[in-house]
Amino acid sequence: MQVNKSIFRENDIRGIYPEQLNENTISIIGKAIAQKCRSQGICSISVGRDGRLSGESLLNSFCNSLVSAGLDVTNVGLVTSPMLYFEAKKNTSKSGIVITGSHNPKNHNGLKMVINDKPMSGLEVLKIIEDLDDDSYEKGTLKHKDIKEDYLNEVEASISIQGSKRYKVVIDSGNGVAGHVAPDLFKRIGCEVIELFSDVDGNFPNHHPDPSKLENVQDLIKSVKENNADLGLAFDGDGDRVGLITNLGENVFPDKYMMMLSESILSDSNGSIVYDVKCSNHLEKIIRNSSGIPIMAPTGHFHIKKTIKENNSLLGGEMSGHIFFNDKWYGFDDGPYSGARIIEALSKNTNYETISEIISSYPQSFSTPELNIDVTDENKFNIVESFISENNLDGEKITLDGLRVNFENGWGLLRASQTSPKLVLRFEGDTIKDMEKIQADFIAELSRISPDIDINLT
Ligand SMILES: [Zn+2]
Structure with missing residues (x-):
């Protein structure tokens, strides 16, 4: 089978249309997914797509492939990824796939997959493709369904804005x-x-x-x-x-609005809150001060979802802006729903009138956005490994995902991106000087340990 292996990733499938991912590739992917479904006794699946130009054509080929391979397919058409996750929570097979290029350039596309209520890895799809059976199957059925109304009804039922103010x-x-x-x-x-x-x-x-x-x-x-x-x-x-x-x-970084969401949720429920290694130290303190249990996790969808499941956590969040509500929602990441919960939290806060006041009530710190250094997919993990074993930084070292070092006055992080040939860095300090010093110390150690890389922070 002719496919470009580089499009199959740990969390999903992503490629450039039509060079790497096209109608032919997606038909092969459809066969592999159908084979996985059959092996789990699953005979139906829901599929949808985002608004990319290649979406409709890819979705049609994908539906044909799944139907030919014997699955009953529900085409939900144009949906956000979270709407597709919602549909997969509701349908009998607990399975759904959305064709999406997420935030990537416009000529990219990809697939995010949930089979039997679990995320399916792109690498698993590749493995099945390499070992695909060529049996023929009785055709499945294809139907269309609009899920927008059901989704909106449930969101509306979940959100309770306090007071009479119209935001x-x-x-x-x-x-x-x-x-x-x-x-x-x-x-x-x-x-x-x-x-x-x-x-x-x-x-x-x-x-x-x-x-x-x-x-x-x-x-x-x-x-x-x-x-x-x-x-x-x-x-x-x-x-x-x-x-x-x-x-x-x-502009509010996600770890800052996670502070507000954590306080709001912990005022109603007891439990844990998950956040990734790129988040502020102050988030941990605020979760503790609100009688919650803070849990740090590696960056990435897969790790956050898994940690939420293992701990039945109330909330999970990533510095990238993926927020997962698991208290009165289904534990998947959903941008518009998260926005609605931010407004709900604002309405519940009796100490402050405005969101700016709430955000500025949290400890002042200075942080960089996510910074990147271009390297290669081949050497990125080795660079991080060497950095972990050879650095002379003096602080509390956490190696959940790359290296995070917590200092008295801030912290620094160096990790390898899972999705692109880049190193990811972030720094935070109690003052701008502290932040700059921590960043300078990290960079000095990096250039000492890996003198060959071109350190050009973007
Ligand atoms: Zn996205």
Whole structure:
């Protein structure tokens, strides 16, 4: 079977259309997934797609392949990744697949897969493809279903805004698929909604749908200020991540809004909260102060979901903006739902009027965004291994995922990206000076240990 092996990754499948992932490739992937389903006694599956230009054609080929391989397929059409996860929680087979390029460039596409309520790895799909049977099967059936109404009804039932204030929210879907559902969602929960770029357009003509990059939230910041809104929310291309802008137009890193969400959830329930190694030390302290149990986990969907499941945690979150609610929601990451929970937490807070006041009530610290150094997929893990064993940094060392060193006045992190040929770094200090010193110490050690790499932080 002719497939490009590099598209099969630990968490999902991702490739460039049509060079690496095309109608032919996705038909082969469909056969492999059908074989996996048969081995687990699963005979039906739901499938959908995000708003990318290649989505419809890929989805049609994928449906044909699954049906030919004997599965009964429910095509839910245009959906966010979280809507597909929702559908997979509800259908009898607990299985669903969404064709999505997430926040990647517009000519990329990919698949995120849930089989029998568990995430399926791209590497597992590749393994099955290498050992694919060529039996023929009685064709399955294909039906279409619109799940938007069911999804919105459940979101509406889950969210309870306190008090009578009508929150004014600006939402920026960046022409990603969140635009298909987010405006209705925020109207349903009683907000006054100002929309930016809700038209689903795979050319992403306004800005790229990736709110983790500051340049992509400039329109949102401007609109929040101009409209005197209570907050601004931005979603990534497939709607599983959220970015937050305060009423004053400040960009809030996910570990900061996790502080607010943690306090809010722990005021109602007892339990643990999971966060990745890129999050602030102050998040851990705030979870403890609210009588919760903080659990640090490696970065990545798979690890966060697994840790939430093992501990039956109330909430999980990643610095990338993937937030997983497991208290009164289903434990998957959902950008618009997370935005609704931020508004709920704001409405429940009796100490402060505005989201800016809540966020600035947390300990002041100074942190870098996620920083990257370009390396290669071949050497990235070796660089991190050498750094772990040879560095002379003096602090509490955590090797869950790369190396995180906690100091009295901040912390630093160096890890290898799972998804791209990059090193990932982040630094935080109680003062700007502390942050800069920690960063300088890390970089000095890195260039001493791996003198060959070109240290150009982006
Ligand atoms: Zn995404």
